[in-house]
Amino acid sequence: MTALPSPAPAAAPPPAPERTKHRLLELLKRGGPQTVQDLAVGLGVSVPGARRHLIDLQEQGLIEARTERPGGRGRPQHVFGLTDRGEAAFPKTYSTLCVDVLRHVQELFGEGAVLQVLDARSAELAQRLRDDLPDTLPLEERVRRLSEWLTGAGFDAVVEPGEDGAWYVVERNCPNLTVARQYPQLCRSELGMFVGVLGVPVTRETRIACGQGSCRYRIGP
Template sequence: MTAATLPAAPASAQPERTKQRVLELLKRHGTLTAQALASGLSVSVPAARRHVQDLQEQGLIEARTERPGGRGRPQHVFGLTERGEAAFPKTYSTLCVDVLRHVEGLFGEGAVMQVLGARSAEVAVGLRSEVPDDLPLEERVRHLAERLCGTGFDAVVEPGAEGTWYIVERNCPNLTVARQYGELCASELDMFVNVLGVPVTRDTRIACGQGTCRYRIGP
């Protein structure tokens, strides 16, 4: 793909729209050089680089080094990160709901909890291998919250009274599924208990219309 083949954006595009256009170009064409992006945006190369830098700071795109066609002199190109890919609509949630609906229809109501419970148990085994039981509870809670952030939950840790802690999830990337299958939230709660080895209760739930999923952790 050469710069000359990229569609040009209107010169009057606003900065945020221009940044969105950068993401769209990278989604459509894969990796591109700053020069190719500038041509596609109808802006100067320095202007394109400013937009690229902003998007890099937001974690949406990353710089790479590639050889054109696998040969020739290496060149710096830019491509979407996993977070950048997530900015585009996906149908995963619809697929997941359809699969769970068929599981329930074929094997009965309890089958959905069995499937999701098995998945959570598997995740818990992996996490427990990373978080030894002899670590202080705060460290285990913070490690779990960090892993949750990595999967889109935007989790933060808050101290509570008498040695308790809270994990507060400010986003639910599985909201479409959770609204139709409460078993998903139940399996998440079980996973927290398995990983942390202490009582965990949920005070609020996004799938029920509340602003966060708030978990109380500790005795």
């Protein structure tokens, strides 16, 4: 009896799209800006396939395209690199570093020194923001611009109108949560910055660092 031929081994399934995108981000993180051809080789996919993933990541704001000359000479070529948002997708130890620095400040100079350091930082930020939020603008416009800046800084902020003429800024994320939980002076300093920028009373009603779902600020009378 003639033996039947063994079935051919099944082809390995293609990598999941999200896994491929993650590998693409890792290639850019480790190798810096690269062309679509280089990335296709690194991923083991076709150039059109790599381009599709690049377009998706661009739409998500994780990478950006720019034109560079290799080694500063030669024909310009399009390369892709990580944006700040793309960089933020990788683990960072900034919060640990910040906590360590504030702990040493407190041990060396006392608890009040921590607030002084954070207040100085907030005052500098407020000075920068005043250029974009001049007193000549209506309060609503200034609150909305502040909310946009906060969102860009990672706070995922939205503006809500109040029933009595006040406005509310609601921060749905706290990028500084690790620090804020150990040093509430950071939240006090943020509140002072809002007052310094807007020039009106500001009251914090809820706080993420206390276990609530958002940091909610009432702005105005």
